Amino acid sequence: MKATTRRTQVLLRVTAGTICLAFALSLSAQVQTETSTTSQTPTVTTKTVGGTIVYVSGNDLILKMDDGTLRHFNNVSPTQTAIVDGKPITIKDAKVGMHLTKTITTTTTPKIITTTQTVTGTVWQVSPPNSVILTLDDGKNQQFKIPKDQKFNVDGQITDAWGLRQGMKISATRIVEAPETVVTQQAKITGTLPPPPPPPPPDQPILVAVVVPVPVAAPAEAPPAALPKTGSSLPLIGMLGFLSLAASLGLRAVRGIS
Numbered sequence: 426m427k428a429t430t431r432r433t434q435v436l437l438r439v440t441a442g443t444i445c446l447a448f449a450l451s452l453s454a455q456v457q458t459e460t461s462t463t464s465q466t467p468t469v470t471t472k473t474v475g476g477t478i479v480y481v482s483g484n485d486l487i488l489k490m491d492d493g494t495l496r497h498f499n500n501v502s503p504t505q506t507a508i509v510d511g512k513p514i515t516i517k518d519a520k521v522g523m524h525l526t527k528t529i530t531t532t533t534t535p536k537i538i539t540t541t542q543t544v545t546g547t548v549w550q551v552s553p554p555n556s557v558i559l560t561l562d563d564g565k566n567q568q569f570k571i572p573k574d575q576k577f578n579v580d581g582q583i584t585d586a587w588g589l590r591q592g593m594k595i596s597a598t599r600i601v602e603a604p605e606t607v608v609t610q611q612a613k614i615t616g617t618l619p620p621p622p623p624p625p626p627p628d629q630p631i632l633v634a635v636v637v638p639v640p641v642a643a644p645a646e647a648p649p650a651a652l653p654k655t656g657s658s659l660p661l662i663g664m665l666g667f668l669s670l671a672a673s674l675g676l677r678a679v680r681g682i683s
Contacts, residue, residue: 459541467534475526481519488525507614514616522619527612534607541600544569548593553586559595 476488486498546559
């Protein structure tokens with residue numbers, strides 16, 4: 426059975442002594458309705474998006490997507506879980522630096538919904554080619570429209586609405602096939618923890634400041650004071666002359682006394 430777009434297929438069946446007509450049936454207690462669904466081969470598509478947490482506060486989350494854009498997720502459900510390194514976490518466990526990946530699996534299943542409506546009654550009045558009134562099993566009369574160009578097989582003879590006669594026992598059946606597409610999605614979030622901080626650098630020798638005494642130069646000896654420029658040997662010579670004169674006078678005085 427092939428899917429059709431918005432197509433309604435009406436099937437006509439004929440049995441010996443009983444005419445099965447395709448009518449536009451109105452709802453009635455005498456109308457029996459059955460519905461069945463036929464599924465066709467589904468189509469499955471997968472889409473993956475990912476990003477790194479750059480901000481988290483309460484139930485708010487900002488991701489830097491792998492394409493470089495920023496996305497804000499407001500009021501993340503506290504029951505939503507992600508599998509990070511094999512362990513389920515919630516929004517309260519989210520950390521900056523975590524990389525999250527969301528895999529969305531979409532399954533599209535074409536279906537055919539088949540609705541079968543059946544009514545049994547006796548022709549009470551026919552207005553060819555438009556409608557027929559049937560007397561139902563509960564004794565009530567109900568009018569049904571006859572589709573355009575509808576043909577009937579009565580006891581092996583092909584006829585149209587003009588061939589219907591009062592008193593004929595008929596069973597009218599309408600089968601409608603309508604396409605329907607069912608789309609389901611499943612989302613799975615996985616992630617990885619942020620990379621650990623870099624290890625500390627290897628041990629390096631500690632630089633110790635050592636105070637080295639700086640030798641202090643001894644003060645230079647003061648040079649001997651120079652004589653004033655006005656000083657000379659004349660005073661010394663004069664003093665010597667004075668002493669010689671005094672000695673000479675002294676000797677004379679001694680001699681005079683003698």
